[in-house]
Ligand SMILES: Cc1cc2nc3c(=O)[nH]c(=O)nc-3n(C[C@H](O)[C@H](O)[C@H](O)COP(=O)(O)OP(=O)(O)OC[C@H]3O[C@@H](n4cnc5c(N)ncnc54)[C@H](O)[C@@H]3O)c2cc1C
Ligand code: FES
């Protein structure tokens with residue numbers, strides 16, 4: 001690692017002040033490996049781990065609010081979430097491994113926007129709102145490309161607000177070694193209609209209007225029979241070709257629909 | 265340099281560290297607790313797993329300064345009086361190790377699992393080992409050891 005200054009602010013206001021000239025450290029599950037490889041050289045790390053107001057899960061009527069510093073393990077084991085929006089607990093419980101889930105946070109995952117990360121599918125698929133130190137950003141506008149988001153330099157994610165879906169489920173085909181998604185699909189019936197969000201398959205999470213239209217006509221796995229997204233532009237690596245990923249997207253979407261439909 | 269104060273295996277410790285120092289390096293190099301291993305240094309293998317405030321973490325992926333005020337338990341802390349912890353004893357009994365490199369991480373992971381789920385199924389044990397790599401055993405006897413330790417621990421009178 002290159003040298004850096006380490007600070008651990010005790011208030012969000014101080015963190016934002018210090019963040020302008022530095023980089024936030026949340027669970028460190030992505031950032032510390034990146035620093036070890038010397039792929040980044042922040043002059044200052046602003047550790048968010050002493051800010052209780054960024055932690056915790058609150059269900060407010062039809063909205064689930066999850067603080068940016070809430071660990072994947074806490075989302076996975078939240079009894080409140082298992083009642084209000086089980087899809088979120090399920091998704092978080094499938095991230096990486098238990099040790100990664102004990103440190104990694106929702107804010108870090110969403111800010112990082114790894115093309116194969118799970119949470120972006122939830123933010124986009126459930127039509128969530130990302131609440132930052134400066135504004136509220138709609139899920140539809142947040143993810144702007146591979147590893148890039150609408151966040152400005154120094155902008156801090158405070159929490160993410162998820163509208164409670166009528167029913168929703170997430171299905172992923174994990175890379176057998178890393179557990180990141182080769183293809184992960186979140187299907188949700190929301191107040192604003194059916195939403196389908198895909199992660200892992202392309203350079204950035206995206207929605208699939210054709211699937212959404214088909215599922216609006218009939219919310220059943222068979223509604224997607226014979227439908228496939230174009231493989232152009234999908235990820236190609238040693239784990240799978242774009243064509244393979246396109247096929248996976250349909251299969252995962254059908255599994256998610258079956259699971260969501262079973263939830264009633 | 266920065267000062268970090270924490271509790272390691274029940275003992276209060278204060279150390280001077282460069283902010284870049286990883287928790288595992290504080291434990292191994294400065295505190296000489298070499299039971300915790302470094303297998304990959306890239307957050308993959310779980311050889312470095314310790315407990316921080318009761319939760320299993322990869323100590324190669326946490327800065328030492330982040331452990332300020334924390335309660336850290338390493339493999340050495342499981343057998344303070346030289347008597348093996350039931351999970352350690354089960355690994356020996358069931359031949360849950362060969363070269364032993366992954367073993368401290370496996371055992372710390374198993375202890376955390378059994379604290380949360382005293383009666384895991386075999387599938388739950390295997391799933392819980394997702395972040396721990398063993399290059400020798402093929403996992404079979406590790407899983408057997410953990411299931412046997414679970415039984416053993418359930419039979420013990422509850423510690424208050
Ligand atoms: C072995 C392993 C397996 C994994 N498997 C999966 C998987 O299957 N699925 C998956 O989705 N992920 C996986 N991950 C990634 C994991 O979920 C990380 O926790 C996550 O990507 C980053 O979150 P973090 O809290 O660790 O953030 P950090 O690493 O601390 O930070 C990541 C980035 O986000 C920025 N940041 C952090 N918090 C904020 C905030 N509140 N506001 C603004 N910017 C912020 C940081 O500055 C940094 O640039 C895996 C990681 C590892 C090591
Ligand atoms: S040494 Fe920490 S995960 Fe391998």
Ligand code: FES
Nearest residue numbers: 362363398399400
């Ligand atoms: S016993 Fe050798 S790596 Fe597990």
